[in-house]
Amino acid sequence: NEQADTGQQATIEAMKAKAAAKKAANQTDPSTLAEDTDTRDLASDENQSHDNDQTTNTSFYLKVYSPYKLYFEGQVESVTAENRTGTFDILKGHKNFLTLLSPCDLKIRSVARGEEQLKVNRGVMHVKSDRVVIFLDV
Structure with a gap:
């Protein structure tokens, strides 16, 4: 042992x-x-x-949808919308925030599809870490 x-x-x-x-x-x-x-x-x-062949250093992710439809999803260079304080733009690097959207024409400048407009009656926009999510008709 x-x-x-x-x-x-x-x-x-x-x-x-x-x-x-x-x-x-x-x-x-x-x-x-x-x-x-x-x-x-x-x-x-x-x-x-x-x-990132299709994206640039200035692009960020955007998703626009409602309970029944996906309106847009992809890389964009800017989004223009309106809330109670007026018209504003979202670009890459924007500070995080949450806002209620007023009736407006949502302008989306897409990397792949150019400029588009969506009629908005009401919605919520959430901006966080170069991701923007807009939920419409709430």
Whole structure:
């Protein structure tokens, strides 16, 4: 039994030594880490430019729907609407907010389809993180 315990202990010590060596080998020099990060950023930017062939840096997601119909869904460059304080535009990077829409012509400048207009009687617009959702007829 004493020999088995000694053998087990030796195996455990060997495993600990291997783990310590592996950990030491995986630690990187901060200057190497910065180079790796820069390379990853460049690769990421390159992939994004290929993924967004139809979109631009100024576009954002818009969905306009009612309980019974989807009116629009896709990438847009701007949306013009109206609330109680007047006419306003939404562009990429707009602050998050929620508003009730007044009757107006909703102007959508789409990346793929150009400019469109939708007649709005009433609705709710939610803007958050470059996503705009408009729920009509509420």
